[in-house]
Amino acid sequence: MSEKKDVLTRGRNNQELRIIIANLPRHCRTILDAPCGYGRISNLLASKNYQLVGIDINKYFIRIAQQDATQRRNSVRYLVGNILTKQINKKFDAVLNIFTSIGYLETEEKNELLIKKLCNYVKPGGRLIIETMNPIAMFRRYEERSNKVTNDGKVFSFRRYYDYKTATMTTRVRETRSKKLKFSGAHIIRLYFPHELVEICNKYGCEIDQILDQRGHDGDIMDSLRMWLIFTKRKQ
Template sequence: MPQPVAEWFSTWFDSPYYHLLYRDRNHSEAQAFIDELLVHLHPKPATRLLDLGCGKGRHAIYLSEKGYDVTGVDLSPESIDYARQYATEQLRFYVHDMRDPLPYGPFDFIFNLFTSFGYFANETENVVALRSAAAALRPGGKMVIDFMNTELTVRELVAREEKTVDGITFQLRRHLDNDFIVKEISFADREGQPQHFEERVRALSQERFEEYFQMAGLRLAEVLGDYHLAPYTEKTSPRMIFILKK
């Protein structure tokens, strides 16, 4: 029998070149966003938080430093291995597929940040993931999904880009493929071997998200449009940040 093809995120996110390509991500901007969210949501000191799709744990670690009880989960074993060096009694990390039930709850807040959603080839799996998250929320708990503003992203898609980081030159190609925004990433690794990876994120509209939320039993409280939490405007906002309530 042929082996099933690995999902793109299970291989790319475990690659050291993924972390190299994105190593200049703005940490101070990410922390400022978290600060804004905490002021906006005002969680109580004993609040239990889940960082769903936590990567190497930068947001989970920062939330823990703020005094909250934090769990971080991610599909990438490499990322979780890295994050675990920061684990404490109030901060723990697990390898976990967001489509599977979450055994670590219940949580008062679940954060899904920086477009860590919409990766699955089968659209119904997006709803499965949201239902798993909703089941791990306490009644009255809140979930935050931070996604790109798809309409703006598609309109301003940069088809070709080249980026050199630490001696590795990445060729980036972006295009639409049916319902997905695709980024193809090609480069020669440190041994000179050609490498090719792909990122595929479903081009989800606000309306599609709202259908998902309804199916997952989550109520949409508000939609914010940037990391300063300005109201969402489809034509100009860089982000779609959904605040949901169970």
């Protein structure tokens, strides 16, 4: 996530925290953050006295999350594991999937299975909160190539290819420092349009309440590169 280091600022984390808290169900106590990365949101929520479980496949991130929780004297249950296979024998008042954490798996089936797992972890009447890229706005400003220089002097160049048949975006990334190549790789993501997430989550019992722009405002998301989808689990 080093190319994102200057994006995930304290200001942004706090803004996300405010949006999440504003959209939690009433009397919310238990929250699953899946995947939780290095705990940037879980630890902030735990400081507000919510009971957090955070899961991530990356051991290194979980170690950082745990250390940060200890420093803050928070008690968070951090788990290393694959969301697709790990069993958490509990349902939660709210489940979070933040910072484009869907669409990275190898197949359409696995991507949908992950969304199904998220829906299944929500208690009836609880909330599922998804925050991800908004393909509508992305395509309005589509750039096949772009560059970015971070505050610590790293230069990233990006080259994008969108496959219309699979709705996947491949981004080739090259990182250079003082003109020397430091990293080169690619990430591939299945981009979900809002109506697709609405449909998939509905299939697994979560009904859409609101679609918000990146600042958490209700209204037109046409120009908002990110979006929040707030679902409530049916009571049945």
